[in-house]
Amino acid sequence: MSLFRYSGLATKVRAMSGKLLKDEDFDQIGSLDSVPAVIAWLKRKPSYAQILGKEDENSLHRGQAEGLIMQSLLSDFRKLYRFSNLEQRAFLDGYFRRFEINCLKMLIRSLVSGRDTLSDLSEYEEIFSRHSAFPLGQAAAAQTMEGLISALQMTPYGNVLRRVSQSSSRRLFDYEFALDMFLFRNQWKRAKKDLKKEDRETILQSVGTQIDVLNLQWIYRAKKYYNMEATEIYAIIIPVHYRLKKEEVRAMAEAGSVPELMAAAARTKYGKYLEKESQPDLEKIGTQIEEAIHRTMLGRNPYSAACLDVYLYQKEREVHKVITAMECVRYGLPSDKIREYLS
Template sequence: MNGLLSYSGLTTKIRAMESHFLSDADFRNITELGSVLEAVNYLKKFQSYESVFNTVDENELHRASIERMLRQSIYRDFAKIYQFSNISQRKFLDLYFKRYEVIIIKECLNSLFDQRNLTIDLSAFEEFFQKHSHLNVSAMSSSSTLPEFVDAMKGTDYYGTFSKLLETEHPTLFDYEMALDLYYFRDIWKMKDKLYTGQDLKDLTTAYGSKFEMLNLQWIYRSKKYYHMSSADIYALLIPVKYRISNQQITAMVEAENLSTLESLINQCFYARQYKGFSLDNLESMYADIMRHILSSASRNNPYSVITLYSYLHHKEHEVDRLIIALECVRYRIASDKAMNYIKKT
């Protein structure tokens, strides 16, 4: 009853926002268009993207600006949900908000390592961001050296992680991004137990536990197939979470002598037994399918709960990722059927 009273208004708001998600037919229509400009004009028919693109000069619609504007639609939706939430619901949103801070930190890091100028566009999110974040985005984006960049992060939750990396020899962009991701994932896994109990905790544990373990499987596979990394280096990349896969299974996978042995071990894990079509070759697409299934099912079964917030934000970000791929397919004139295969695998 408490969940119903607390979440009824917010759940109604989220269900209304979900009604504006694009269907597979909409994605098909986009892939059949003749130009990116036609695709953008098509998106203007949808409430989620109308306000993003309507005020923009068509001459300014290049690849980076379009992707940036699509991301802005995510931030706008997050701010809408936050404004409609109560204090308890905002605890989860504050935790989730770190995801957007991580994205901005990575943008700044990439710019620094590439030695290029960067302008962070927070136009649709600036007021909210300034109120809720301790990041000094201006100082970070204008930093010309790593020590200067790390110094700009003093007073934030990320400073300790980054300052330790400065003490290592020749840290790379990969090192910084992995350290940032691992910090963020550990923080979520720890904080959910402090913030929630009962069904909320159970749903979040299932969602995040599955997410992190699926990411670990992908990292083990990529590390062995593409990078030929040592076992010690692979262990350093893994998210320290145990949910459906035991430590013994992880150890066996990391220590596997070849891809054939790894495939056999992965085929014995919980996710391979639980989900049809699961295999070594389609880990990324299965990750998307599994997360979509878990969050949609949990949100449907427990609509008046925190999982409804997580489900909406996940699906919104997933839609934007698919849109970016769809627009790239239009740009390079990839046949519609082939484009839809790419989109559905995302």
């Protein structure tokens, strides 16, 4: 049944996957000497040609360039949406929350720092108007956090941000953590409630792994950089346990040092990823875990929502790496250092 429902879409995704950038492409980007050169190079790639083709790379400012590159992800989302049936579109509608929250985080960073947003959000208005009730124009026009919350009062994000603004801790981390908590709890509930069995198991694996990775990384940062107590750490953990058992989370949160934390992490289901590194870094290993799980998902269930979830994950990673590489080129970093940042 799933083969019948997904055969056409899986074929479409395979064709689009063939246009994703390879490691050697990023090596070429890292060897370029300016941002205009990066844009000119991207113009020759099928997945960016339509977005960037008519642009003058020498006159684009940083925010415009990043906004256009992000548009390639949204453009691919739109292609998949047009090709999907009603059931598959229901999954994509839930996935679009990621884009809403990414834009919202950019706006919050701008308000907290007092600087303009790096990306030009006006580039996203068309697709947001088609796929979302998120008031992007009103939100982008907000000059204060109160104004942003007011613009979002008819969305679930208004209450999420209001609770943070009325609390005793109103750092950027607090706002972003609250949004991540909302996103992953929402996606976990939607997957359990709205998806059919084959899709539900696959998407729960994806979302569950991302939750586990975030919890691992937040515990690691809390111990390494802030020396937080266990009671403080429990407050920043997403209360969903996929492969990380409650007692394993407790052992890591209550560890007396970073080496003790890493020893506890090595005893979890994710310990095999730590064994591969002489000096394991949970920041980088988190990406390795997510990439391995997504490869497994697609291999086991190619005719399911996995084909959508995995492609969008890969494209999102690609866009992030392109923007990171472009920023490294802008600062004149050597190619080997850029490769290190992208690994």
